Amino acid sequence: MTMRVYVSRDAGAVAVGADKVALVLGLAASKHGLDIEIVRTGSRGLYWLEPMVEVATPQGRIAFGPVTEFNANSVLDAMISGSPHPLRLGVADEIPWLKRQTRLTFARCGVIDPRALADYRAHGGYKGLERALTLGSDDILADVTASGLRGRGGAGFPTGIKWKTVAQASADRKFIVCNADEGDSGTFADRMIIEGDPFVVIEGMTIASIAVGASKGYIYIRSEYPHAVGAMNAAITAAKRGGTLGARIGGSNHSFDLEVRVGAGAYVCGEETSLLESLEGRRGIVRAKPPLPAHKGLFGKPTVINNVLSFAAIPFILAGGAKAYADYGMGRSRGTMPIQLAGNIRHGGLFETAFGITLGELVDDVGGGTFTGRPVRAVQVGGPLGAYFPRELFDTPFDYEAFAARDGLIGHGGIVVFDDSVDMAKQARFAMEFCAVESCGKCTPCRIGSTRGVETIDKIRRSERVAENLAVVEDLCNTMKFGSLCALGGFTPYPVMSALKHFREDFGPAPTRLEAAE
Numbered sequence: 255m256t257m258r259v260y261v262s263r264d265a266g267a268v269a270v271g272a273d274k275v276a277l278v279l280g281l282a283a284s285k286h287g288l289d290i291e292i293v294r295t296g297s298r299g300l301y302w303l304e305p306m307v308e309v310a311t312p313q314g315r316i317a318f319g320p321v322t323e324f325n326a327n328s329v330l331d332a333m334i335s336g337s338p339h340p341l342r343l344g345v346a347d348e349i350p351w352l353k354r355q356t357r358l359t360f361a362r363c364g365v366i367d368p369r370a371l372a373d374y375r376a377h378g379g380y381k382g383l384e385r386a387l388t389l390g391s392d393d394i395l396a397d398v399t400a401s402g403l404r405g406r407g408g409a410g411f412p413t414g415i416k417w418k419t420v421a422q423a424s425a426d427r428k429f430i431v432c433n434a435d436e437g438d439s440g441t442f443a444d445r446m447i448i449e450g451d452p453f454v455v456i457e458g459m460t461i462a463s464i465a466v467g468a469s470k471g472y473i474y475i476r477s478e479y480p481h482a483v484g485a486m487n488a489a490i491t492a493a494k495r496g497g498t499l500g501a502r503i504g505g506s507n508h509s510f511d512l513e514v515r516v517g518a519g520a521y522v523c524g525e526e527t528s529l530l531e532s533l534e535g536r537r538g539i540v541r542a543k544p545p546l547p548a549h550k551g552l553f554g555k556p557t558v559i560n561n562v563l564s565f566a567a568i569p570f571i572l573a574g575g576a577k578a579y580a581d582y583g584m585g586r587s588r589g590t591m592p593i594q595l596a597g598n599i600r601h602g603g604l605f606e607t608a609f610g611i612t613l614g615e616l617v618d619d620v621g622g623g624t625f626t627g628r629p630v631r632a633v634q635v636g637g638p639l640g641a642y643f644p645r646e647l648f649d650t651p652f653d654y655e656a657f658a659a660r661d662g663l664i665g666h667g668g669i670v671v672f673d674d675s676v677d678m679a680k681q682a683r684f685a686m687e688f689c690a691v692e693s694c695g696k697c698t699p700c701r702i703g704s705t706r707g708v709e710t711i712d713k714i715r716r717s718e719r720v721a722e723n724l725a726v727v728e729d730l731c732n733t734m735k736f737g738s739l740c741a742l743g744g745f746t747p748y749p750v751m752s753a754l755k756h757f758r759e760d761f762g763p764a765p766t767r768l769e770a771a772e
């Protein structure tokens with residue numbers, strides 16, 4: 255009987271040697287005349303255990319990790335004999351870190367071959383689309399609205415309302431655009447799902463096209479994600495061949511075509527109107543709203559633009575029912591959030607769970623504290639525009655409103671952990687510098703304010719007229735917050751002001767914490 259071995263082809267696993275491990279396993283198997291099939295999957299998201307290798311057994315898939323090209327031979331021996339091995343992790347689905355999760359969106363990621371349509375179908379794929387094809391637009395919109403799904407790209411806008419606006423707009427053409435620019439620091443969920451389960455994103459976009467009456471879609475993937483681009487292109491080709499994409503989908507009257515576009519390499523190109531400019535072949539500069547993209551988006555036509563994770567949540571909602579999704583979560587944050595644990599953390603990776611888990615549980619319990627073993631001092635949630643939270647705020651539940659109430663945001667669900675060696679004045683400076691570098695330049699508070707912010711924080715760090723310059727920073731932050739055209743300038747004050755509020759001791763008057771330690 256063929257022995258089936260699974261090795262991740264996720265960029266994170268490949269970066270730590272997964273390709274070499276697959277090669278060594280294949281060579282060893284042929285040397286010993288073993289009947290073996292190596293399936294390249296996505297990642298399960300336990301990045302500290304990558305390359306993680308699994309073997310199919312009657313008890314389920316047995317996992318080993320982290321495997322290297324040097325110990326792959328002994329792992330293969332243990333797979334064949336079933337004997338103990340120091341890297342044996344047991345049945346993959348029973349690993350506590352995985353078992354604790356509620357994987358609705360990432361259910362198949364790390365499990366299936368991302369290039370095999372049949373594998374996707376065998377694991378429940380396309381059930382949502384099949385149902386959507388039997389429903390009218392109104393019923394799909396009702397389901398998406400009832401699920402309570404809010405955009406996972408950052409703003410948390412209700413997806414059902416967005417889709418309804420596009421559905422109600424009259425135009426000769428409408429578009430579906432998937433935002434896979436994923437520029438937030440510490441985030442990788444979009445990349446992971448595109449590399450590990452691209453069909454779920456395609457299925458979600460196809461359902462959106464039925465709901466609003468669109469016939470063409472684009473997936474805008476950042477240029478730094480070549481593996482994701484490859485996986486998505488392969489999946490689009492497979493879906494077209496399989497009749498789930500293209501003309502007359504599944505024998506219906508609905509046609510939908512999809513293309514990948516590679517991003518232009520700017521953080522601001524993730525902002526939806528800037529992305530549309532870039533898609534149209536122009537420089538990524540933010541458009542003033544209104545008009546909303548839902549009314550006048552790509553090429554001036556009504557456009558649904560959603561994050562990868564928003565589209566990827568749709569197939570479950572259509573297949574499993576809106577209520578099944580909405581039953582998870584707290585308050586107005588319904589369903590699950592694929593949370594990304596990054597930075598100085600012991601157990602970094604993808605942890606999908608219902609909204610409501612606290613920041614402390616995520617950092618201390620799930621993440622296991624810092625990688626360096628030093629105390630956690632600060633956590634930035636929601637990317638470079640997110641606030642820094644100190645340990646005193648670790649009781650904050652992962653929920654859009656709870657974070658907003660504490661001047662923070664959950665954004666795209668990225669958590670970046672810092673230990674007690676962090677200099678928060680430096681981090682505040684970095685936030686301003688990031689804004690200055692990435693600003694599209696359209697509005698003054700962001701373009702000029704961020705550069706003045708860098709200069710002023712530099713003065714504070716040199717202990718020059720600290721009190722006066724702190725007042726200037728605060729003033730600048732207010733101007734940027736209330737006067738910027740988009741959230742790049744408008745939210746940069748969050749990391750800056752949170753660093754000032756919670757870590758005031760790092761800003762002088764003199765000396766700063768680090769200077770004192772030297």
Ligand SMILES: Cc1cc2nc3c(=O)[nH]c(=O)nc-3n(C[C@H](O)[C@H](O)[C@H](O)COP(=O)(O)O)c2cc1C
Nearest residue numbers: 405406407433435436437524525526560561564741
């Ligand atoms: C500077 C900036 C960068 C952004 N980057 C991204 C991004 O990389 N991915 C994303 O999905 N949304 C990003 N957004 C949010 C988008 O503008 C938009 O809200 C989102 O794509 C809508 O999809 P959703 O409703 O599914 O979240 C960014 C916003 C701003 C202001």
Ligand code: SF4
Nearest residue numbers: 694696697700740743
């Ligand atoms: S806030 Fe910054 S990025 Fe946004 S429109 Fe203004 S200049 Fe451009």
